[in-house]
Amino acid sequence: MSQSNNIIEISNMSFSRNDRVIYDDISLQVPRGKITAIMGPSGIGKTTLLRLMGGQLKPETGAVVFDNQDITKLSRKELYIARRKMGMLFQSGALFTEMTVFDNIAFPIREHTELPESIIRKIVLMKLEAVGLRGAAQLFPTELSGGMARRAALARSIALDPELIMFDEPFAGQDPISMGVIVRLIRDLNDALDITSVVVSHDVEEVLSIADYVYIIANKKVIAQGTPAQLRQEKSQQVVQFMEGNPDGPVPFHFPAQDYQEELLNNVK
Amino acid sequence: MLSNSIVALGQQGLAYMAGAGRAGLLLLGALKPAGRGTKLLPLIIKQLYVVGVQSLVIIVVSGLFIGMVLSLQGYTILVGYGAEQSLGQMVALSLLRELGPVVSALLFAGRAGSALTAEIGLMKATEQLSSLEMMAIDPLHQIIAPRFWAGIISLPLLAAIFSAVGILGGHLVGVDWLGVDTGAFWAIMQSSVEWSEDIVNGAIKSLVFAVVITWIALHKGYDAQPTSEGISKATTATVVQSSLAILGLDFVMTALMFG
Amino acid sequence: MISRKIEVMVGGFLLLGIAAILMLMLKVADHQMGGSETSYRLYAKFDNVGGLKVRSAIKVGGVVVGRVTDISLDNEDFSPVVTMDISSEFNQFPETSSVAILTSGLLGEQFIGLTPGFIDEEENTILAAGDHIEDTRSAMVLEDLIGQFLYGNNDE
Numbered sequence: 001m002s003q004s005n006n007i008i009e010i011s012n013m014s015f016s017r018n019d020r021v022i023y024d025d026i027s028l029q030v031p032r033g034k035i036t037a038i039m040g041p042s043g044i045g046k047t048t049l050l051r052l053m054g055g056q057l058k059p060e061t062g063a064v065v066f067d068n069q070d071i072t073k074l075s076r077k078e079l080y081i082a083r084r085k086m087g088m089l090f091q092s093g094a095l096f097t098e099m100t101v102f103d104n105i106a107f108p109i110r111e112h113t114e115l116p117e118s119i120i121r122k123i124v125l126m127k128l129e130a131v132g133l134r135g136a137a138q139l140f141p142t143e144l145s146g147g148m149a150r151r152a153a154l155a156r157s158i159a160l161d162p163e164l165i166m167f168d169e170p171f172a173g174q175d176p177i178s179m180g181v182i183v184r185l186i187r188d189l190n191d192a193l194d195i196t197s198v199v200v201s202h203d204v205e206e207v208l209s210i211a212d213y214v215y216i217i218a219n220k221k222v223i224a225q226g227t228p229a230q231l232r233q234e235k236s237q238q239v240v241q242f243m244e245g246n247p248d249g250p251v252p253f254h255f256p257a258q259d260y261q262e263e264l265l266n267n268v269k
Numbered sequence: 270m271l272s273n274s275i276v277a278l279g280q281q282g283l284a285y286m287a288g289a290g291r292a293g294l295l296l297l298g299a300l301k302p303a304g305r306g307t308k309l310l311p312l313i314i315k316q317l318y319v320v321g322v323q324s325l326v327i328i329v330v331s332g333l334f335i336g337m338v339l340s341l342q343g344y345t346i347l348v349g350y351g352a353e354q355s356l357g358q359m360v361a362l363s364l365l366r367e368l369g370p371v372v373s374a375l376l377f378a379g380r381a382g383s384a385l386t387a388e389i390g391l392m393k394a395t396e397q398l399s400s401l402e403m404m405a406i407d408p409l410h411q412i413i414a415p416r417f418w419a420g421i422i423s424l425p426l427l428a429a430i431f432s433a434v435g436i437l438g439g440h441l442v443g444v445d446w447l448g449v450d451t452g453a454f455w456a457i458m459q460s461s462v463e464w465s466e467d468i469v470n471g472a473i474k475s476l477v478f479a480v481v482i483t484w485i486a487l488h489k490g491y492d493a494q495p496t497s498e499g500i501s502k503a504t505t506a507t508v509v510q511s512s513l514a515i516l517g518l519d520f521v522m523t524a525l526m527f528g
Numbered sequence: 529m530i531s532r533k534i535e536v537m538v539g540g541f542l543l544l545g546i547a548a549i550l551m552l553m554l555k556v557a558d559h560q561m562g563g564s565e566t567s568y569r570l571y572a573k574f575d576n577v578g579g580l581k582v583r584s585a586i587k588v589g590g591v592v593v594g595r596v597t598d599i600s601l602d603n604e605d606f607s608p609v610v611t612m613d614i615s616s617e618f619n620q621f622p623e624t625s626s627v628a629i630l631t632s633g634l635l636g637e638q639f640i641g642l643t644p645g646f647i648d649e650e651e652n653t654i655l656a657a658g659d660h661i662e663d664t665r666s667a668m669v670l671e672d673l674i675g676q677f678l679y680g681n682n683d684e
Contacts, residue, residue: 039373051399054402054403056399056402073361080407081405083402083403083404084405086403087403088400088403090396090399090400091396092395094397094399094400095397096396096397097391097395097397107404108404108406110405111308111406112403112405149327205418243397255404256279290559314534314535314538315534315540317538317542318534318537318538321541322537322538322539322540322541323546325541365552365556398568423541425545426542426544426545426548426549427544427545429545429548429549429552430544430548431555432548432552433547433548433552434548436552436556455555458556459555459556459557459558460558460585462556462557463557463560463583464553464557466556466583468553468556484531484567484592489649517573
């Protein structure tokens with residue numbers, strides 16, 4: 001793979017927060033035009049990884065290269081320019097509650113371009129049509145269901161036609177229908193707009209059904225990577241436990257504690 | 270044990286220092302010109318509505334009652350010396366120098382300050398602030414700056430309205446109910462109230478309060494833990510800390526201005 | 529983006545605030561618009577200024593014509609010197625005018641009463657900036673008055 005084929009390259013990156021190491025010398029690549037999934041158990045900082053990619057957090061060591069620029073070394077101004085090529089779909093949708101769906105999607109366009117209102121209107125309606133919410137343009141975010149809010153947020157994140165979209169847990173807490181809609185939208189948008197998608201999730205089946213390449217992260221490291229087909233063949237116990245959702249395995253069912261028998265006997269003090 | 274508590278004290282001190290530093294950076298970042306001044310005005314107008322217009326009712330009602338109570342209390346004291354004609358002077362001076370700026374600031378902290386903290390805390394919790402960052406829009410310019418300016422514009426106006434309504438309330442009780450001569454009420458007030466001394470100093474006080482309250486409210490919201498508990502703690506902290514700051518600063522400024 | 533209603537209400541709020549400031553300024557403080565009115569400065573030496581304060585009024589027949597701007601002590605004869613700013617509007621006081629420190633009511637605040645003297649046709653003796661008024665009458669001190677009343681007037 002040549003350098004420019006990857007839109008994001010993370011190399012030898014370490015990051016810790018409040019003395020807790022989140023990532024230890026991790027490396028991964030996101031190829032252009034593909035859907036790359038990052039999976040792992042909850043609480044390992046998958047969202048943190050997206051924030052590192054977007055430059056909202058800075059790693060202690062290592063490089064995060066986006067579009068041939070090291071995000072960690074950019075000035076604030078250059079970072080803001082780089083971010084116009086990124087879109088991010090937050091877990092909660094993060095729609096601005098005080099404006100309508102229409103204004104939410106028009107917001108980044110109004111902020112970053114000088115387009116006349118008539119053209120903005122057309123763009124917004126196109127984006128809303130793409131996610132099937134044209135009819136909900138004048139509603140406020142509080143009037144939308146969770147799945148609709150996420151689709152509206154998706155429309156907003158593609159408003160400026162980014163090269164990269166990052167999805168933070170797009171499937172979490174959705175009913176089966178919304179889940180199906182979002183899975184299809186991610187795939188369709190990726191192919192139709194020729195953009196790159198990074199999906200962070202722990203919903204194994206949905207991810208495997210759309211991803212082109214998958215990284216599994218646990219214990220601060222990448223423990224497995226490959227295409228969905230390759231991962232299904234993976235023999236490592238850690239991977240098998242995660243993929244099949246077994247309650248016990250390398251990730252133990254029990255939180256570390258002193259010996260059970262001993263504690264039961266010693267409780268009279 | 271002792272060394273532990275000393276360490277804890279030191280850590281707490283450092284945490285306060287860091288908090289103050291973040292608050293300073295917040296203000297600097299918000300006030301730094303963004304290079305798109307034309308878009309700031311509509312945002313400020315919207316916040317003036319939230320911060321100013323929506324605080325108007327509580328300010329007018331409280332001002333009216335405080336003016337009426339002052340008049341009632343003042344009358345019963347002054348009439349003992351046969352000096353009830355000085356009622357206007359007493360009502361006007363207490364309102365302009367102290368009660369107007371201080372009480373309106375306390376009400377503002379409770380009404381608008383807490384709302385600002387809660388709103389920004391909620392924006393943080395629902396990732397709206399992060400989402401702005403990812404859209405390459407500085408939340409300090411988009412969210413913090415317009416609210417800061419709106420607070421600074423609103424409170425001095427609210428304090429002036431408070432004092433004006435309070436004096437009218439005092440007139441209502443003193444003149445219309447208790448029978449003080451209306452000419453004496455206004456004339457003695459006018460001969461004793463000084464524009465530069467009383468009104469301008471009162472305005473300076475409320476401007477200082479406006480900066481402090483808005484700053485505390487925005488900082489607490491922006492710095493809140495993005496959880497329900499964190500937001501409720503931050504809201505309480507805003508009201509408590511701005512109230513204490515108002516009363517403390519009021520003493521200092523009074524000592525400097527009238528002492 | 530912003531509805532018309534919000535704009536109108538914010539406009540109303542701003543107007544209300546400005547109206548309140550104007551009311552405080554004109555009705556409550558009776559502040560004269562037009563800013564710095566011109567004035568000229570006169571001095572007067574008293575034996576005792578009593579409770580006179582800086583910013584006390586200077587009245588002629590009850591009309592305020594100026595204010596006290598400074599009260600200091602003459603280092604040679606240790607008597608207080610009062611600096612008065614008189615509005616330039618009233619610049620025709622003859623040199624023979626006299627000033628007295630008076631009290632409004634029994635316990636009221638003290639002010640300077642200026643009594644214009646006669647106008648001498650022969651000489652042009654109008655008080656000008658920097659002049660001293662020679663004919664002064666000091667403040668009445670309540671304790672002295674009571675003392676005189678109690679112990680009688682020894683002169684008679």
